[in-house]
Amino acid sequence: MTASRGRTGRPPLTEERRAEIRLEIARAAVDLFVEQGVAATTGEQIGQAVGVSARTVWRYFPSKESCVSPLFSAGIDAIAACLREWRPGRPLPDAFAAEWETGRPLVVGPDPATVGALVRLTRTEPGLRAIWLQTYDEAEPAFARALADRAGLPADDFRPAVQAAMFNAALRAAVEHHAWHTDDTGTDPATVRAELAKALRSALAVASEGLT
Known part of the structure; x- marks a missing residue:
């Protein structure tokens, strides 16, 4: 008899936490945009300001400009x-x-x-x-x-x-x-x-x- 394998790894994020992360990314992006301009800002910089990877940034947003959309909406x-x-x-x-x-x-x-x-x-x-x-x-x-x-x-x-x-x-x-x-x-x-x-x-x- 094989014992059932429990789920490993981090628990899935709640919708509320996802929204919080999106807003954190948005705030970091706009601060960088205002400080150094859009062209000079990278996904890596936005992620570093929030404490996440650039990959995470792109998981939530398709482009660096779209990172600010939560603040607008x-x-x-x-x-x-x-x-x-x-x-x-x-x-x-x-x-x-x-x-x-x-x-x-x-x-x-x-x-x-x-x-x-x-x-x-x-x-x-x-x-x-x-x-x-x-x-x-x-x-x-x-x-x-x-x-x-x-x-x-x-x-x-x-x-x-x-x-x-x-x-x-x-x-x-x-x-x-x-x-x-x-x-x-x-x-x-x-x-x-x-x-x-x-x-x-x-x-x-x-x-x-x-x-x-």
Whole structure:
């Protein structure tokens, strides 16, 4: 009779830990990009900053530019949830008030100053620009579904799709305006969040004119 062989090696990573590793890699990548530029940054350097191998970096991301995608997409689910819970007659910016007041991330991830620097890099780094625009392209269907749920409409209805496009464009314009007209170096994080929230409120006020 042969004894059953137990599983050896490290236990598999949980989804939560995988997400943490992705975020650690993203933060290391953007720090290196800001410090020395994208071209001069290697997968080995990104891995060393996190304490993992370059092979691990490439297991999570197909390119060094894509390493930053978790910072760009961190708030999509939170935004969609706010849209889904937005009540008729309530100003759209107010639907996000609780998140802004507590400093929880909505659009650009956990560190507004760091991601602000990253967004500024998208003006001169085509690879990062592509990832930035791809994030919003992928977010739009999620926003459309949330608006359709809110209105009790089918997921493929044309009206939520148009509304989501307007809302999405307003968000991106606000974040870019804030990043490109603000130097976050040495600025208190609370001030950065307040300035970004002000830009987002202005954008959502414009977007809400086309949303009901």
